[in-house]
Amino acid sequence: DIQMTQSPSSLSASVGDRVTITCRASQGISNYLAWIQQKPGEAPKPLIYAVSNLQSGVSSKFSGSGYGTDFTLTINSLQPEDFATYYCQQYSAYPYTFGQGTKLEIK
Amino acid sequence: EVSLFESGGDLVQPGGSLRLSCSASGFTFSTCSMSWVRQAPGKGLEWVSTFSFCDGRSYYGDSVKGRFTISGDSSRNTVYLQLSSLRAEDTAVYYCAKNRFGSFDFWGQGTVVTVSS
Numbered sequence A: 001d002i003q004m005t006q007s008p009s010s011l012s013a014s015v016g017d018r019v020t021i022t023c024r025a026s027q028g029i030s031n032y033l034a035w036i037q038q039k040p041g042e043a044p045k046p047l048i049y050a051v052s053n054l055q056s057g058v059s060s061k062f063s064g065s066g067y068g069t070d071f072t073l074t075i076n077s078l079q080p081e082d083f084a085t086y087y088c089q090q091y092s093a094y095p096y097t098f099g100q101g102t103k104l105e106i107k
Numbered sequence B: 001e002v003s004l005f006e007s008g009g010d011l012v013q014p015g016g017s018l019r020l021s022c023s024a025s026g027f028t029f030s031t032c033s034m035s036w037v038r039q040a041p042g043k044g045l046e047w048v049s050t051f052s053f054c055d056g057r058s059y060y061g062d063s064v065k066g067r068f069t070i071s072g073d074s075s076r077n078t079v080y081l082q083l084s085s086l087r088a089e090d091t092a093v094y095y096c097a098k099n100r101f102g103s104f105d106f107w108g109q110g111t112v113v114t115v116s117s
Helices: none
Strands: A004-007 A010-013 A019-025 A035-037 A046-051 A062-067 A070-075 A085-090 A100-104 B003-007 B018-025 B033-039 B045-052 B058-060 B067-074 B078-083 B092-100 B103-107 B111-115
Touching: A004 A085, A010 A062, A019 A035, A019 A085, A019 A100, A019 B111, A035 A062, A046 A062, A046 B103, A070 A085, A085 B045, B003 B092, B018 B033, B018 B092, B018 B111, B033 B078, B033 B103, B045 B067, B045 B078, B045 B092, B058 B067
Parallel strands: A010 A100
Antiparallel strands: A004 A019, A019 A070, A035 A046, A035 A085, A062 A070, A085 A100, B003 B018, B018 B078, B033 B045, B033 B092, B045 B058, B067 B078, B092 B103, B092 B111
């Protein structure tokens, strides 16, 4: 199975900050990488697919990059609604796997 | 507008069975794959299973293989997940998700499965 490792596991930031979350795959997954946001008590919300493509309706403040094994999610100009948990997910091969999540908290 | 609605979650005893349903609207089921993803209390996301309406193939995570069965009915725009031989560790919110080239572009609100005596 492909293991997905995110760093950091938690992150404190202030409104207006720019943050970056990293995701590493245990083997190459080409560009089959998605990012998902989840707020407490809510269903997951898809943000990005194929490394850098925004899902419909997602703000351009979110951006992704990477290829192969190393990927990043960057969020510009943090707003209160951006504080949530973020997951990366590989869909290069079954079983699909998620990172353990990065909890973004308000400083 | 795409909409996914899960149902069937319940409290069930260890060793019991349950069938979850996910009814969808706003897109053509027959051209898609649909998946189930679960989240145990306080834990992260875990992919459970995917069904391809294109070729009828199904895929399972190791933790549920041999115990869960996914199926779909394109005429009803519904995907099912039959849960059997349930264990305490299957307790989770089960989400239905629409696949788009492998990633999940729409999610339902989830249905809660609790396995406890």
